[in-house]
Amino acid sequence: MTRAIMIQGAGSNVGKSMLVAGLARTLTRRGLSVAPFKPQNMSNNAAVTSDGGEIGRAQALQAMACGLEPLIDMNPVLLKPETDTGAQVIVQGKRFATLKARDYGKQKAALMPRVLESFYRLANGRDLIIIEGAGSPAEVNLRAGDIANMGFAMATNVPVVLVGDIDRGGVIAQLVGTHAVLSEEDRALIRGFVINKFRGDPTLFADGMDIIAARTGWSPFGIVPWFADAWRLPAEDVMDIASRTGGAIKIAVPRLNRIANFDDLDPLSAMPDVSVDIIPPGRPLPGDADLVIIPGSKSTIADLADFRVQGWDVDLQAHRRRGGQILGVCGGYQMLGRTIADPEGIEGPPSVVDGLGMLDIQTVMKPEKRLARTAAIYRPSGDTVAGYEIHIGDTDGPDCKHAWLEMNGHAVGAASPDGKVLGCYLHGLFSADGFRNTFLQRFDQPATDYAYQDGVDRTLDDLATHLETNLDVTALLDLATKISP
Structure with a gap:
């Protein structure tokens, strides 16, 4: 029986990729057969897979966290920006087209069958798939034809955990605001939330956790303190190069x-x-x-x-x-x-x-x-x-x-x-x-x-221990739902 859970963000760069890598290593250490999946990624930092295609670098790192070789099915749609308004579109590891943003928006729904094909093929024979969203589901203007966030979660009936970044400020508004703008159907798929990148004493945000839970009805799964060694893991976004x-x-x-x-x-x-x-x-x-x-x-x-x-x-x-x-x-x-x-x-x-x-x-x-x-x-x-x-x-x-x-x-x-x-x-x-x-x-x-x-492998182990210490990983695993094509 394969189960799945999806990690989405209340904004871009909230730390989804790192959390998925850490959870993947944590649950792999528990003896589960785990694989990462990201329906749609946008990055010019690609990895070449063992089956001859290209995927986002973050999914290659997540595969390493699982003890796996990277596969094209781990990231079936990769957007590689070429200009401010257009990108090369990679589908299941190969170049599909070069499209302007508006034209790609019209193509997204047609790509969903390929995304689902990769997802179910990857899931075959595994215990758990950890799915990473892209950007934020709060961008409801992009909900029609969505394959990256709630559109994918709805198509597969996979429960979602939403991540907020407290380091950039306004995390209560990030999460409560996302709840406010989502449709009732999408909102129901989000079952809990995580606060990421906390500096200082996490107990000082206890009231904040209660406020978010009361306003949204979502379960709190924990506060993740700032992970100082994150820079030792390969960066995917150019803005993360330091x-x-x-x-x-x-x-x-x-x-x-x-x-x-x-x-x-x-x-x-x-x-x-x-x-x-x-x-x-x-x-x-x-x-x-x-x-x-x-x-x-x-x-x-x-x-x-x-x-x-x-x-x-x-x-x-x-x-x-x-x-x-x-x-x-x-x-x-x-x-x-x-x-x-x-x-x-x-x-x-x-x-x-x-x-x-x-x-x-x-x-x-x-x-x-x-x-x-x-x-x-x-x-x-x-x-x-x-x-x-x-x-x-x-x-x-x-x-x-x-x-x-x-x-x-x-x-x-x-x-x-x-x-x-x-x-x-x-x-x-x-x-x-x-x-x-x-x-x-x-x-x-x-x-x-x-x-x-x-060094990368040790850092993944340290990240896994960091998450085990600060998140209710067992509750997250229990939330994962059985999937079927």
């Missing part, structure tokens, strides 16, 4: 407008000997950086234009003259070349644009997306690197002869003749402990050996 200072090795990362797959930064941020400085628009690249990493982008040509608007191209040239090192990953790799050609107009009108000229390579955009989990060898040391590719475009040129990675016997990536400018398509490089520790030796600073994946 600079980590204090280490002698200084890495600067320009925050591109359409930054994508920035999980490359998490293992570096976790190291005590490394400072990772996320540079927002309007701020120059720092002159004392040892390494500048240009990350992936969902819209490489547009982000390259914005890179120049920020003046970062001038800063990068100065960094290079000072002997600083540069790494471009995926879209950042493409930007470092001589030219980027888009003859089919994949990212906008057909064009050829000048790159930053740091590598003697050229990129041609092509419509076929490469999605693959891959392994490579770091040529200078022989260290193994495991990661993934998720990109469009082919890159070639003289500096590819100086490739610093090897994959299946073939040289990949590119390097400048002096080896100080590197580029590749392989994401996840720095998750490999041996490679990361070896790579950092090039900066003539001591770097402590650090087991990154073990």
Whole structure:
């Protein structure tokens, strides 16, 4: 018998993803077969699944919390913003279309059968599915055709627990206001609430819990204090990327407008000997950086234009003259070349644009997306690197002869003749402990050996214990309802 429960938020970024990951680890430790599910996600930080598709990074972390490989059915609809009004739509791991927000709104109801197909297929043979909503059900203007929150809960008759974020203030209004605007039918599916991100003495909010319960009729399941180690878990939202200072090795990362797959930064941020400085628009690249990493982008040509608007191209040239090192990953790799050609107009009108000229390579955009989990060898040391590719475009040129990675016997990536400018398509490089520790030796600073994946796993265990201590997890589990197609 498979049961399910849904965690929704009274707003965006209230901590739903982290709570689902923690609950998944908690209940897996109790011996249950658990899997995460998110009907619709919006993120440019995707993970490549073992069955050859892409899903939101948060669902990959939640799968890890369950001891599972990530699967496309864990996040059947993924929206990857390309502009302020449009996004690439990924359905069951593959590109479905690129749609404006208004056009996607008209498509949502038609996608519900695919969402339900994935949900019931994932549920088959498991004890529990923990479902994560998206945004907030209080956005009742989006209720028609909804597949992400109450529309999905109604279609599957799954009970909902609503999460409020007390750190941003107004949590009573968040929860009571949500109750007020929902229809009677939707309201009945919400059975309880959780207060998240509490700082200080939780007993001081006892009256607040009583007020919310009295105004809504929902059961209180607990107050979750601020989890200080949340930053050690891979971030999904670009707004959750934080600079980590204090280490002698200084890495600067320009925050591109359409930054994508920035999980490359998490293992570096976790190291005590490394400072990772996320540079927002309007701020120059720092002159004392040892390494500048240009990350992936969902819209490489547009982000390259914005890179120049920020003046970062001038800063990068100065960094290079000072002997600083540069790494471009995926879209950042493409930007470092001589030219980027888009003859089919994949990212906008057909064009050829000048790159930053740091590598003697050229990129041609092509419509076929490469999605693959891959392994490579770091040529200078022989260290193994495991990661993934998720990109469009082919890159070639003289500096590819100086490739610093090897994959299946073939040289990949590119390097400048002096080896100080590197580029590749392989994401996840720095998750490999041996490679990361070896790579950092090039900066003539001591770097402590650090087991990154073990650190993530320990943090998930700590999060699970944190939730066990502060939530009525047994009552939440008892609330979960048997599901059937």
